[in-house]
Amino acid sequence: MSQYTYFTLPYDNIPQNPGYTVYFATWSTQAPTDSDAKPLVVCCTTGVAPQGATVLVSSALKDPPPPPPPPFSVSSSTYSTTLSAWLAAGRSL
Numbered sequence: 282m283s284q285y286t287y288f289t290l291p292y293d294n295i296p297q298n299p300g301y302t303v304y305f306a307t308w309s310t311q312a313p314t315d316s317d318a319k320p321l322v323v324c325c326t327t328g329v330a331p332q333g334a335t336v337l338v339s340s341a342l343k344d345p346p347p348p349p350p351p352p353f354s355v356s357s358s359t360y361s362t363t364l365s366a367w368l369a370a371g372r373s374l
Contacts, residue, residue, distance in 0.1 A: 282341040282342055282343050283327050283341070283342065283343075284327065284339055284340070284341050285325055285326065285327055285339065285340060285341075285342050285345040286325070286326055286327075286328075286329075286330055286336055286338070286339040287323055287324070287325050287336075287337045287338050287339075287340075287345075287348055287364055288323070288324050288325075288326070288330040288334040288335060288336045288337055289321070289322060289323055289324070289334065289335045289337060289357060290322055290324055290330075290331065290333060290334045290335075291322070291333065292319045292320060292321075292322050293319070294331075294333050295312070295322060295324075299324070300326070300328065301324050301325060301326035301328065302324060302325045302326070302345075303322060303323075303324050304322070304323045304324070304325070304347050304348060305320045305321075305322055306320030306321045306322075306350070323337070323348045325345050325348070335357050336361075337357065337360060337361040337364050337365075338361055338364050338365040338368060340365070340368045340369075342368070348364055348367075349363070349364070349367055
């Protein structure tokens with residue numbers, strides 16, 4: 282198993298060709314085509330989260346699943362706790 286880190290990053294800071302998996306608010310790996318859309322972005326990497334990222338959780342996983350969608354109004358610390366519990370529950374299955 283590898284150590285994966287899930288983190289958020291402002292939409293405008295996502296590089297053209299990131300070296301990590303990027304999930305947009307629709308939980309698609311395809312960026313929205315509407316230039317006005319600024320969705321929540323959650324990324325996953327085996328490396329170090331880039332500068333400006335907010336690390337949500339790191340966990341040893343065989344195959345990292347896409348993160349669960351957050352509720353409409355949630356803080357990053359609450360989502361981080363939820364994501365950590367979700368990953369722990371998945372490892373025990």
